Amino acid sequence: MMDALLKAGYRPEIERAVQQCLASQDLADHETGAVTAEAAAEHGSATAVEDGKRFRLFELSANCIDLNDRQVEVLLAMRQPNVVLFGNLLCDWECDALIESSRPKLTPSRVVNADKGTYELKRDVRTSSGAFFQRGETPLVAAIESRLSRLLGVAESRGEPLQILHYPPGAEYRPHYDFFDPARPGNQRVLSMGGQRVGTLIIYLNDVKAGGSTVFPKIGLDILPKKGCGLFFSYADDAGGLDYQTLHGGSPVVAGEKWIATKWLRLGDYLARSD
Ligand SMILES: O=C(O)CCC(=O)C(=O)O
Numbered sequence: 001m002m003d004a005l006l007k008a009g010y011r012p013e014i015e016r017a018v019q020q021c022l023a024s025q026d027l028a029d030h031e032t033g034a035v036t037a038e039a040a041a042e043h044g045s046a047t048a049v050e051d052g053k054r055f056r057l058f059e060l061s062a063n064c065i066d067l068n069d070r071q072v073e074v075l076l077a078m079r080q081p082n083v084v085l086f087g088n089l090l091c092d093w094e095c096d097a098l099i100e101s102s103r104p105k106l107t108p109s110r111v112v113n114a115d116k117g118t119y120e121l122k123r124d125v126r127t128s129s130g131a132f133f134q135r136g137e138t139p140l141v142a143a144i145e146s147r148l149s150r151l152l153g154v155a156e157s158r159g160e161p162l163q164i165l166h167y168p169p170g171a172e173y174r175p176h177y178d179f180f181d182p183a184r185p186g187n188q189r190v191l192s193m194g195g196q197r198v199g200t201l202i203i204y205l206n207d208v209k210a211g212g213s214t215v216f217p218k219i220g221l222d223i224l225p226k227k228g229c230g231l232f233f234s235y236a237d238d239a240g241g242l243d244y245q246t247l248h249g250g251s252p253v254v255a256g257e258k259w260i261a262t263k264w265l266r267l268g269d270y271l272a273r274s275d
């Protein structure tokens with residue numbers, strides 16, 4: 001089940017090409033099996049990233065994932081932690097329509113209190129406002145959820161409701177983990193609603209004039225918001241292992257405003273609870 005998630009943006013035909021490259025004498029470094037950057041460049045590879053002791057080639061010819069209704073681009077792929085940046089995930093009108101339909105529903109964003117299990121306003125941590133769309137709530141939300149499911153190979157039933165976030169100038173979301181610490185008593189309730197969160201997909205709905213990047217402080221990575229692009233990262237495996245390298249936040253918006261849509265994915269089927 002986790003395979004598809006962990007390999008988001010990474011396709012079998014590319015894996016096969018990687019294996020061919022690794023098997024090829026003149027491409028492989030005899031000591032380590034690593035593929036040299038020069039050899040990769042000669043063979044038309046766009047991206048090489050380190051995976052344990054060797055380099056893996058990602059994109060040998062096509063840098064797109066064909067979803068039939070859409071060609072989604074892979075713009076960045078990092079293995080540890082698993083971070084993939086997608087281009088052309090939503091078109092302009094889809095981004096605009098999501099923003100407009102969420103405006104009337106916006107309320108100040110809350111965070112889960114890991115001791116009590118309550119949802120609280122914490123303006124020192126999170127200063128955005130947000131709105132939720134239940135799964136399939138509108139035809140557009142349904143179409144986007146179907147697209148994300150096909151892209152990531154994860155059933156729609158494992159997705160939490162789509163969240164739209166709005167950050168005015170100065171607003172931010174301080175670095176945090178999206179998974180729930182199972183040792184904290186207040187997290188038992190959210191964990192009972194489909195198990196651990198295993199992955200996050202953030203879609204940028206507009207271009208931001210300055211600031212507002214998604215920042216990963218532990219790995220020194222900043223992703224700048226770009227309308228229609230999607231940022232995916234995963235952080236939990238079937239055995240309950242959690243990737244603490246995925247600490248991330250929304251850095252303060254300096255000029256303009258920032259709109260995103262977030263889809264969090266669970267280990268099992270997500271079940272909303274009303275109690
Ligand atoms: O605003 C961002 O770029 C990050 C948002 C985020 O971390 C989240 O929605 O969980």
Ligand SMILES: [Fe+2]
Pocket residue numbers: 176177178200248
């Ligand atoms: Fe987050």
